[in-house]
Amino acid sequence: MIFFIALFIFSSIKILNWKKNNDKNRKINETLHEYIRVGGNEKYNIDFDKLESKNEDTVAYIRVFGTKIDYVVVRGSDNEYYLNHDYNKGNNQSGWIFADMSNRFDGTDKNIVIYGHNTIDGSMFGSLKNVLSSSWRDEYKDKDIILVTKSGMQRYKVFSTYKIENEEYYIQTYFESENSYKEFLTNVKARSNYKYDVDISNAESILTLSTCANNGKNRVVLHALRIVEEQNEQ
Numbered sequence: 001m002i003f004f005i006a007l008f009i010f011s012s013i014k015i016l017n018w019k020k021n022n023d024k025n026r027k028i029n030e031t032l033h034e035y036i037r038v039g040g041n042e043k044y045n046i047d048f049d050k051l052e053s054k055n056e057d058t059v060a061y062i063r064v065f066g067t068k069i070d071y072v073v074v075r076g077s078d079n080e081y082y083l084n085h086d087y088n089k090g091n092n093q094s095g096w097i098f099a100d101m102s103n104r105f106d107g108t109d110k111n112i113v114i115y116g117h118n119t120i121d122g123s124m125f126g127s128l129k130n131v132l133s134s135s136w137r138d139e140y141k142d143k144d145i146i147l148v149t150k151s152g153m154q155r156y157k158v159f160s161t162y163k164i165e166n167e168e169y170y171i172q173t174y175f176e177s178e179n180s181y182k183e184f185l186t187n188v189k190a191r192s193n194y195k196y197d198v199d200i201s202n203a204e205s206i207l208t209l210s211t212c213a214n215n216g217k218n219r220v221v222l223h224a225l226r227i228v229e230e231q232n233e234q
Contacts (some may be wrong), residue, residue: 015232019088022121023093026050028087036061044148061148062211065141067127073114075099085118094119097178102173103193105149108192110181111206112147113171118220125211129220131161137194139184145224146154147207156207156224159198163218168219170208188223190207200225 031148032054033034036048044061051058051072074080074096082098085091099105101114116125144155164170170188175181185200200206209222 017093018073020120021092022123024090024092025086025096025123029071032087033070033147040070042146044146044153046148048150055089057098059099059103059149061146063146064128065143065145068122068125068137069097069116069125069128069209071097071116071124073097073099075103076101076144079115082115089157093125097124104184106150107151109173109205110175111171111173111184111208113173113208113210115210116226118214121127123177125209125220128211128222129213130208131158131222132163132193132220141196142196144227145207152197155227157196157198157227158197158221158224159200159206160192160220161196162220163220164191165217166219170223171210188221198225 032051032188032207039044039045046061048058055074057074057076058072058075062073063070073086074082074087076098078206079098079101084093084095086094087096097114097118100115102108103112104110104228116128118124118129119126131140141158144157147154147156154219169184172184175184182201182203185203185206203225205226207226208223209224211220212218213220
């Protein structure tokens with residue numbers, strides 16, 4: 001009886017902390033959207049100066065249609081900090097959406113990798129698992145992913161979605177040669193649970209999104225090809 005009471009108390013505290021962290025992140029995200037404007041023809045106007053004044057680690061904004069992914073992206077000095085800190089750098093077990101520390105965001109990245117927690121309420125990258133479903137593909141597979149940086153807006157087309165055990169291969173950002181990069185692209189496309197009609201033969205840069213699956217052992221992964229670059233209106 002004592003054990004079950006202790007377990008109940010522990011679980012209740014975890015749930016309350018989870019709700020507190022997610023509510024905090026929701027309010028932060030609402031505040032950040034004051035600096036995000038979408039005009040005609042999906043022209044994204046992001047006030048990066050204001051965002052950087054709040055957090056100098058700000059590097060991008062991302063939106064994935066058919067999910068709840070609609071966030072400002074940060075990049076830390078390591079790949080651990082934003083696992084348990086929010087955008088305001090407060091302690092938060094829900095973390096924040098962050099890019100791999102090795103990504104430069106200077107136009108030379110071959111593989112921009114972005115991470116987020118798989119939260120129960122679907123915030124952060126909790127809704128990334130949607131891309132594995134046939135219903136998502138039926139409605140959203142032809143929608144572009146939007147990534148906006150200070151240099152402009154980029155559109156990405158999804159070419160691979162899958163679930164795999166945790167590994168380093170798909171998140172590599174450095175490639176020794178063009179041939180090794182093409183081999184990498186061929187391999188990650190072959191993993192897809194669905195055959196997307198996207199030609200990657202001339203790929204210059206891709207976007208990779210990654211989150212934990214519910215068991216913590218596996219990862220849900222999305223790869224998308226950069227197809228368009230437009231000058232961002234500031």
